[in-house]
Amino acid sequence: MAKTSAGLLLYRTLPDGGLEVLLGHMGGPFWARKDAGAWTLLKGELEPGEEPHAAALREAGEELGLELPTSAAPDVELGEVRQRTGKLVVAWAREWPHPWTDLAEARSNTVEIEWPPRSGKRIEIPEIDRVAWFGPDEASRLVVSAQAVFVDRLAEALAR
Template sequence: MLLVHPGGPFWARKDEAAWSIPKGLVDADEDELTAARRETREELGIEIDGLFQRLGEYKQPGGKIVIAWAVEADPDINVEAITSNTFRMEWPPHSGTVKEFSEVDRAGWFSLPEAGRKIHKGQRAILVDFTRSQAPRA
């Protein structure tokens, strides 16, 4: 499973339960799948093609709803070569200094057990549904 680690100073020293699926907001002029594909492109710097399967909607601890998709991707995607979009924020807090950070500072391929340890707790249900979606049909 491909996960991304959020950039910026808040996540810099966090690893376990800090990773995420690529995600973001749906723009007014796009559908959910178009948004998922755009966010993946923005956060990884690559286009992922294939047959996308909607896994479901997941409410995060902060209240945000994440709609997750699964797609079989090339395992040869070079996670060392990702290029992410950036965001700006005041850092350090209350300093008046605005700095720019990568939205994603790294990506990685993980087995499902590893992903279960790495992924943010609010997204663990995605792994359960993904596992169910991959189970052989009787």
């Protein structure tokens, strides 16, 4: 059975009315020199019995390493997608109101992986090695391909 992840797409509205979304670059040596397809919304697998929205908030907080912004508006449901790996990803979006936090302070949690593959050696890496704001077109180009629809769905929801 495919695993399910839940994620949060943080966004901000610029003074000129433009939109930017916050993406995380996947950590570790496999992703180090990759750009397109190496960015993701802040997400992770659900714990047994965990409600998906609660998991999205927990995972985003862990991967950002900062306190998540609170919002007067409810989080925007972005639905779900199935990635090429078979993993199901469900997502929400939340506005990051002004003033924006300095992302230089972001520090992801770490995970242990086998590297090089099938070597038996274990290394500890950050799940997300950096985060950045992107306009919708650039975000869609850089994010894991199946997740680009979340950026589109957010833009559509905000346009309504």
